[in-house]
Amino acid sequence: MLLFFIVGLLVHFVFFASIFDIYFTSPLVHGMTPQFTPLPPPARRLVLIVADGLRADALYEFDENGNPMAPFIRNIVTHEGSWGISHTRVPTESRPGHVALIAGFYEDVSAVAKGWKENPVEFDSLFNESKYTWSWGSPDILTMFAKGATGDHVFTYSYDANDEDFGAQDVTKLDTWVFDKVKEFFHAARKNQSLFSKLNEEKIVFFLHLLGIDTNGHAHRPTSREYKDNIKLVDEGIKDIVSLLKEFYGNDEKTAFILTSDHGMTDWGSHGAGHPSETFTPFVAWGAGIKYPQKVSAQQFDEALLKECKLEYWKRQDVNQADIAPLMASLIGVPFPVNSLGILPVDYLNNTDVFKAESMYTNAVQILEQFKVKMTQKKEVTLSFLFTPFNLLSDSKQLDILRKARSYIKQRKYDEAVSLCKDLIDLALKGLSYYHTYDRFFLGINVVLGFVGWASYASLLIIKSHSSPTSSVSKEVKKPSHLLTCSFVAIGVLIACFLLIQGCPRTYYVYCLLPVPIWYAVLREYQVIQDLITSLLTFPLSHVFGYLFVCTLGIEVLVLSFFYRYMLTAGLTVFAGWPFITHLWTRAKSISLSWIFFCLLLAVFPLMPVIGRKPDISVVIGAGLLVLLLSLFVVTTLIKRKDGFINGKLLLHLLQMLSIVLAMCVVYSTHKSLLRKQGLPLINQIVSWIILASSFVLPLLSPTLLFQRLVSIFLSSMSTYLLLSTGYEALFPLVLSCVMFVWIHMEQETLQRCGVSCKQKVSNIQFTCNTDISQFRQLSWDDTRRAFFLVFFLVTAFFGTGNIASINSFDLASVYCFLTVFNPFMMGALMMWKILIPFVLVMCAFEAVQLTTQLSSKSLFLMVLVISDIMALHFFFLVKDYGSWLDIGTSISHYVIVMCMTIVLVFLNGLAQLLTTKKLQLCGKPKSHLI
Structure with missing residues (x-):
């Protein structure tokens, strides 16, 4: 019995691990060529502000006195930029949210094992593609993007992790620290010629991670005075930073600003699941390359939210969280992150139609590159007569769509080119999902066979041990036939050879070979099976x-x-x-x-x-x-x-x-x-x-x-x-x-x-x-x-x-x-x-x-x-x-x-x-x- 329980524990560990190989594998592939738009970008620099844990309604609503919760951002929405809701995906946690924002893809669950801090698989990001990036905020967030960057061009400034105290008297210091350090940084740059020259380069990014709102939400709930006061503090801080940058750069109007959040928060101060209060985050963009506010008479959105925030006449443009990465890359003219799956929201761009079409074309080629690599990898490890390609996007269709899109751009049919590129992106994303789940059915069948076999063997063991204790002692145990043993050995060898030829990962051998000894153990008890059937026939x-x-x-x-x-x-x-x-x-x-x-x-x-x-x-x-x-x-x-x-x-x-x-x-x-x-x-x-x-x-x-x-x-x-x-x-x-x-x-x-x-x-x-x-x-x-x-x-x-x-x-x-x-x-x-x-x-x-x-x-x-x-x-x-x-x-x-x-x-x-x-x-x- 001890041996049985040890084997049983190992078997269940295999069944448990199988779900990670079937559903939780990393979607990332490597080896793609970076893609960028050949036209000059509208902005020289980008400021990304992420207010951790900020809900969309909390930013846009009014306080009890009828005043805007964030008056500066409200002025941006109505006079300078565009706004909407950024829709996040579960799990609504800090690391997956920031990865989606900055790298353009939704974090795979393998990061759970490392607490969403380390990079289980290295990936490309906007910071990596930038000329320089300076970031301030929490050490948990900043370090993972600095670690994955090539070269020495991502600089981080973070406070001590012990400052993230939910019981502290004033956690807004986490945000004031960031604002103060940014101000000190730019004041110091005036006296540092090397730093000053770097700050005047193109394709640079400033990243401000503000954790105070999230910490106050956990400690006091989003409906609390502390949470709302923190939003007002952030609003004032952003206003100061915008003024500082305008002064530093002589009001050259080449700075683009993005304000959003990694996730929202429930009324009871938590996040992680898919409640709208967690998945609806604010998105406000303004500055170089961003459209000015557009008035509309009606919108097909949640009227209650629009009326409550008094924004029903200002055009709302929602985005998926991963779409923000290609938007930021397009604004400053850097290559799209090669692992990005985001679709460029062209409606946010204030630029020529040719720029929008070229940017969309670049986006399509960048995602198509991932599809090609994924297909090649799967084709190399699958026998040619067993390989089933994704027929909706064949090689000829890829070339045809790209040729037609390029032709539309030359003919100045920019809207048709953008639409065609979106269709290509949609097909490429479906193809990526197809190849990512290519082995899912095959592995699932093997796991099910193992499950059924194990449950059958455990049931037979119960019956054998306890149904008739007197006869079980007296009966002579029959050894399994030589033919049965040889048959299962042959099956195991054939399966192993098949997996070896296909170059499958080692774990596939475990999932595919495990049912063989389990079902051998079941069929060895054919006498018990026969007795069970005979016994059941005696019952009504x-x-x-x-x-x-x-x-x-x-x-x-x-x-x-x-x-x-x-x-x-x-x-x-x-x-x-x-x-x-x-x-x-x-x-x-x-x-x-x-x-x-x-x-x-x-x-x-x-x-x-x-x-x-x-x-x-x-x-x-x-x-x-x-x-x-x-x-x-x-x-x-x-x-x-x-x-x-x-x-x-x-x-x-x-x-x-x-x-x-x-x-x-x-x-x-x-x-x-x-x-x-x-x-x-x-x-x-x-x-x-x-x-x-x-x-x-x-x-x-x-x-x-x-x-x-x-x-x-x-x-x-x-x-x-x-x-x-x-x-x-x-x-x-x-x-x-x-x-x-x-x-x-x-x-x-x-x-x-x-x-x-x-x-x-x-x-x-x-x-x-x-x-x-x-x-x-x-x-x-x-x-x-x-x-x-x-x-x-x-x-x-x-x-x-x-x-x-x-x-x-x-x-x-x-x-x-x-x-x-x-x-x-x-x-x-x-x-x-x-x-x-x-x-x-x-x-x-x-x-x-x-x-x-x-x-x-x-x-x-x-x-x-x-x-x-x-x-x-x-x-x-x-x-x-x-x-x-x-x-x-x-x-x-x-x-x-x-x-x-x-x-x-x-x-x-x-x-x-x-x-x-x-x-x-x-x-x-x-x-x-x-x-």
């Missing part, structure tokens, strides 16, 4: 189909719960009726009533909002008080029963209660301190980390008696969870734990009803180091239900207060008791532990269920793996590569979550066994009655 057909229907319905409910959380409510409501279905109501009314009450109470959580909620510390304090009352009741009960709960054990329990009180005090005082903008008190930070560290140790000091150990685990987990809570979610582990405690008692009652003897009461059962009890009985239908209950409660633990479609509901305020200085890995680890705590509570309860039902943990665990794999296979078929980017990202995330759950289940099972069975001896004196 209605019973078999009824059982399959119930199983399918249960799994579908789990799958649907990923899309609709209220399905969990429906499932928990059905669970509440369990005592009536099984007649447990007549045997144990008090336990049944408790089960019904807590199931219905838990069913409320999936109906509550997961996004848009405001911090409510009073609910967190209330949850802490309820935990204290519950723990006092436990202490009183155990003392009355004289259950050995004296001396050190009572002291340990009181210590855990003290940690709950301290957690409540820390949460309250931290919240008040941050409201007063006094930051995170050091003593609160120290206490929080001590409580977190002690939560792993204190349960191991408690007795291994089932009830006492579970209570100890619950109290330690709750003290940490309170520190990580901001609202009603603090009540969730409390209610979930109550359901788990009642579940343990219900399972024992169910076992007694079935006639299986239980020698001990739940309160007297001890966790032992070997939780895999020797098998007392065969598997029953109830065991399938127990495995399903576990998977259902694990899904409830994940989606009880959250939803993958609202991944932006992970509020950074959750970790403010531990740290406020921006640290994505530490903050991510803390939020991950918050997610795992309900999982740990469920798994520890499952350990207790295994003991009380006297069944091998391996059997139930195998059934859980089979259910999880069926769900994962279901989501594999639901993965999308079309539709909105939110739909695509969500469908992939579903698969990844289920696969992670399957893999993490092994880790959680080990952690649960550690927490429930291990006992630390502080005095070094072993106590035999606890072993």
Whole structure:
């Protein structure tokens, strides 16, 4: 079994990794020739201002006094430049947004592994193509573009990362620092001849990254006074910079300005998903080469936004975020970034028609270059008779369109040339997607074969081990036929040769060869398959189909719960009726009533909002008080029963209660301190980390008696969870734990009803180091239900207060008791532990269920793996590569979550066994009655 679990873990890691090779591969190709417009550009220099975390409506709207939120930018929109909305794609994070803005393509997910800071694949950018670039702002953003640039022409000036403190008294200093440094830079340039000459060159870029708005949004929400005041500060700062540049360059009108944002922000101060408040960012352009404002009588856009911002009569021109890179390149006359997939928004250009047509032609050739390289790369590693080209854009059609576009330009039919170039770009982008996903179907078939084979083998292993234990010992194990072994070896060799000839990556060998040994292992058990078919034929057909229907319905409910959380409510409501279905109501009314009450109470959580909620510390304090009352009741009960709960054990329990009180005090005082903008008190930070560290140790000091150990685990987990809570979610582990405690008692009652003897009461059962009890009985239908209950409660633990479609509901305020200085890995680890705590509570309860039902943990665990794999296979078929980017990202995330759950289940099972069975001896004196 140990070998089986090790192999199973490796197999699931392969299935998990496959999604990255199938859907998350980098779209970038290299080896293209840079393309630029041969005509003189309208601007000598470009100023790119990115206000991190700035929402479109927040910039364009008016304040409560009826004044523009950003009066200088409002004047630009109505008198000097053009405006619109820049539409971003998910994930709406800083790195992907800046890559789209400056490099012109949407970041591939492989950057996640490096925290969106390092470059997993080097790429070209506007900064790289410029003569010189000077940038000021956050070190997280500036360094990645400087690192990827060739030569020594990108200069960065950044503040210390520790200045990005969400609890600081004034985070607008992040923006004032940038403005001050830019002013100092230009003042210094007047006395530095070398720098002065560089600043007067053509094709230069100034990049101002302003992080204050984003930081204020996280700390105080976008509707706060701090966020709005920061916008006004940025507006004033931009006004000063524009005046400074005009003075420095003698008002030569050769400077182009771009103001935009990398992403927006939700009302509750987070970003990452596809809510319009996150994907709608402002875009304002003015200066050299940019059209002046155009008045219109009506527009086909959101009338509410236009009227609210009083811009309904000023022409709005929306762009995709990646389109900004080719626009900036065209303005200063540098080659388009070779990896750019953006389409030049010619309507923003204030230039001749021939310039627009030539720029569009350059854009088309630049994207077509990527298509050609991509096609060549795929053709070189595919057998000629198997290669299927993208027929919509053949070599002859490429030449025909380019020749016709050039002819239109010569004939001064500029509009026709622009339209034709856009058609060519559209075909080239489709072709790029075609070749990028060329192997997707082939790899998907192999992964599905592996999935089905593994689920079949796990099911056969369960049946073989537990269906008829007496006969399995007596039967002589038949060795697989020599023909079967030779056949699978031959299949493996043929597959390997095929992949070798095609020059496929090494990972392809794993995905394609893995199904071979899995299906060999399945067909080796042909005797078990034969016995299973014979056994099923003895059952009435209605019973078999009824059982399959119930199983399918249960799994579908789990799958649907990923899309609709209220399905969990429906499932928990059905669970509440369990005592009536099984007649447990007549045997144990008090336990049944408790089960019904807590199931219905838990069913409320999936109906509550997961996004848009405001911090409510009073609910967190209330949850802490309820935990204290519950723990006092436990202490009183155990003392009355004289259950050995004296001396050190009572002291340990009181210590855990003290940690709950301290957690409540820390949460309250931290919240008040941050409201007063006094930051995170050091003593609160120290206490929080001590409580977190002690939560792993204190349960191991408690007795291994089932009830006492579970209570100890619950109290330690709750003290940490309170520190990580901001609202009603603090009540969730409390209610979930109550359901788990009642579940343990219900399972024992169910076992007694079935006639299986239980020698001990739940309160007297001890966790032992070997939780895999020797098998007392065969598997029953109830065991399938127990495995399903576990998977259902694990899904409830994940989606009880959250939803993958609202991944932006992970509020950074959750970790403010531990740290406020921006640290994505530490903050991510803390939020991950918050997610795992309900999982740990469920798994520890499952350990207790295994003991009380006297069944091998391996059997139930195998059934859980089979259910999880069926769900994962279901989501594999639901993965999308079309539709909105939110739909695509969500469908992939579903698969990844289920696969992670399957893999993490092994880790959680080990952690649960550690927490429930291990006992630390502080005095070094072993106590035999606890072993």
